[in-house]
Amino acid sequence: MVRLVMILLGVDYLRARWRPLMTVGWISVIVGIGIFIDALDNALYFPITPFALLLLAEGLATLAVAWTGMGGQRTLRYVKGAAFSTAALLILAGHHHGNFILSLIFGTLFLADGLLQIVSAKVVRFRTWRLAMAGGIVEIALAIFFYQPFPTWYVGTVPYCLGLGLMFGGWNMILLAARVRRLAANPAVEREAAAQVASATPRARQRHGNVEWDGPPAADEPALTVHVWTPVGSSKSEARRQLIVDRYIAAVDRNGVISTGHAALESPEGIYISLYPGVEIDRSPDDFTRLLRATPENDVPGVFQPDYATESKAWCPSTVQVRIRNYDPERLRRFWEAYRQDATYNLTHRNCSSTVSRALEAAIEGASARVWQRMGGWRPFVRVLTTPELWVAAQIRKRATTMAWTPGLTLDYARALSMLADPRPSGWVKMARLALKRMYRSRQRWREEEKAAAEGRNPEPADTAGNEV
Known part of the structure; x- marks a missing residue:
């Protein structure tokens, strides 16, 4: 999440506030440790009932306005409201049963996430795979802690979770402050920031006056477009529906042909980013595990497609498009000029989806700070942290970087980032x-x-x- 906050708010905005960020981070860590330690015995000083009532009020309020959202935003609001309300009701139910059910839920979530992270890191072997495995082991240890009844027989479940949340959140804030502090002393970054301000396009400066948009860009409105060919949508014949698999991995049609989908990015300025393997990759089952490794021996020559018209004519039109108004054409241009120098393709480390996701991050850098700059002070930072799509985007990014970017994950990631770059009321x-x-x-x-x-x-x-x- 640290990386996403830096992308959305920009280094310039955060660099001027690194000291308060560091202070708030340490306060959050200390308070979290205090709440966690307090929950280790049966004498809880934490106000559990008022906390549950606040959680219930937030959940019901979210459900009350969920219908005003659009598409995935509406679904996300319903999920958030239902989750908050259910957790609050279980807390208010109290006694053994409510706390026991909550412990099972949290323990199962930690266990599933930890196992998935360990397995994917072991298979893919990306650059920091050992660190990811260590994180997965920590999550499994937390799952065991929630499953077993001692020392409070599940009474301390909620304070445990709140304490862990404050500790992890504070630690992320400390990491964020430390990173932007180091950047503050980098003269190259300062020169680049000055050049960016001087070369800002009229459209980027014009966007500063907007605060929110009630809906996606119109068809005739210039916008950055993420094209996604889903595995099912790009299948030559009718695909056999497989829950989750055909959404995020691959689809198999009735003739046994596998379709993995594709992703590309297009800007009104004429930039088109679409990476294909230049040679056919052997996907035989015997070498499947080896092919998934993000290591140099799996690199093959790649080729960049010239434009969307050529690609769609040779194949088929994209299945879904995600359009974003608030982006920086200059940042995207600089990214593309550097990235296109290397056409290497790797099935899990450098594919079409990872290329589009990286280009999208470059294009929307500083988007939230630009769009909410009228608020001033800390309000843009608070607004970003309290937007549910940030947490969704962070989880998608975590899954993709520890496993592999796929067209399905890129689609969900682009949708979440579009709600942050072009915020809705x-x-x-x-x-x-x-x-x-x-x-x-x-x-x-x-x-x-x-x-x-x-x-x-x-x-x-x-x-x-x-x-x-």
Whole structure:
């Protein structure tokens, strides 16, 4: 998550605030340790009932406005609201059963994540795979801690989780502050930042006046486009549906042909990023494990496609497109000029999806700071941290970097980042707008009815599709 926050807010914004970030991080770690230690005996000083009531209020409030979201945003709000409400009800249920169920849920989540991280790191062997395996072992140890009843017979489950959350969150904030502090002393970074400001495009400067957009870019609106050919959508024949597998890994059609999908990125400035293997990769089952390793012996020559029109004509149109307004064309151009110098292709380490994801990160660097700069101070930072899509994007990025980027993961990642780069109005704001719009329409209808009654004629049917005010 540290990397994502740096991308979205930009080093310039965070560099000026590294001392408060470091202070808040240490406070969070210390408070988390205190809450965790307090939960080790049966005498809890942590206000568990007020915390559960706040959690329940947040969950119900999220469910109340979830319907105002669009697409994946709506689903995410429902999931968050349901999770918060369920956890709060289990806490309020108290006694042995509620705490026991919570312990099983948290323990299972830690166990599944730890096992998946260890197995994927062992198979893929990316650069920091040993560190990832150590993290997986820690998660399994935490799962065992939640499963076993001692020392509080599950009474301390919630304080344990809150303490761990504060400790991990504080540690991430310390890492973030340490990174931007080191960058503050790098003159090359300062020169680059000055050059970026001087070379900012008129469109980038114009975007600064916008704070939120109520929906994705219009079809005729210039925007960065992430093209994704899903495994099912790009299959030549009807695919055999396999839950999760055909969404994130590969689809197999009725003739036994495997389709893994594809991803590409296109900008209005004419940049098109689409990496293909230049030679056919042997995907026989005997060598499957070896091929998944992100090691140099699996590198093959690659080729970059010229443009979307050529690629879609030779194959088929992309299945899904994710469009983003708030991006930096200059950063994307510099990334592309450097990246295209090496056309190496690796099935898990440097493929079409990882290339698009890296280009997307380069393009939206500093997007949240640009779009929320009118708020000033710490509000952009708080707004980013409290946006659910940040946590979703962080989990997707973690899975992809420890396993492999696939078109399905790139699609979900681009959707989450689009909600951060082009933020939508909060659910309460949208509900207020709808309420005002309905009130306005009702008043208009009442006036028409009163006028019709005074003139002795029937009122015309009300227009229910009116424009928002």
